[in-house]
Amino acid sequence: MSAARVIDDAAGIAALIGSVRRIAVLGIKTAQQARQPAYYVPEYLAQAGFEVIPVPVYFPEVREILGRPVLRALRDIRGTVDLVNVFRRSEQVADHLDDLLACAPRAVWMQLGIRDDAVAARLVQAGIDVVQDRCLMVEHRRLV
Incomplete structure (x- = not known):
């Protein structure tokens, strides 16, 4: 096993x-924000x-x-998570560090425009x- 990077x-x-097979999506939106x-x-x-395991930050009424x-925290996910796909502003990523560490995914993917080098x-x-500042959908489409 190689070192993380x-x-x-x-x-x-x-x-x-x-x-990757199992992806938790932190900050997922609802169909009302489909665009x-x-x-x-x-x-x-x-x-x-x-x-896909939805972990919204907002929308408390959505089930x-x-x-x-819907799960309300990454740490509440049962079983192994291959990847957490992060949809939070760069300045908000650090607020989720403890939850990311508790979830212990194999990888964290910060979407296009999202970067926090300290995290x-x-x-x-x-x-x-x-992975930072890349779109998972765009990268996946390049491979298929």
Whole structure:
């Protein structure tokens, strides 16, 4: 097993995506926000065959997104999480660090425009691979 790292090369991204099956989506939106990436990217991932676990930050009344039950914290997910796909502003990512560490995914993917080098370093130190400032949907489409 190789050491965790910040992945920013095409081969590393392809290997990561190819090994992922179960994706928790932190900050997912609802169908009412269908035109926002925080909804249509996870929708695409579900349609592509990934198991998507919705973890919205808002929408306390919502019980289901994409036909899947909503969880309120990453630490509440039962079983192994391959990847946490993060839809939070860069300045809000650190607020979720403890929950990310408690979830202990194999990797954390910060969507396009989202970057926190300090959080990334802490995740790598904990043995979690990190991708920053890239769209998971765009990268997946390059591979299929």
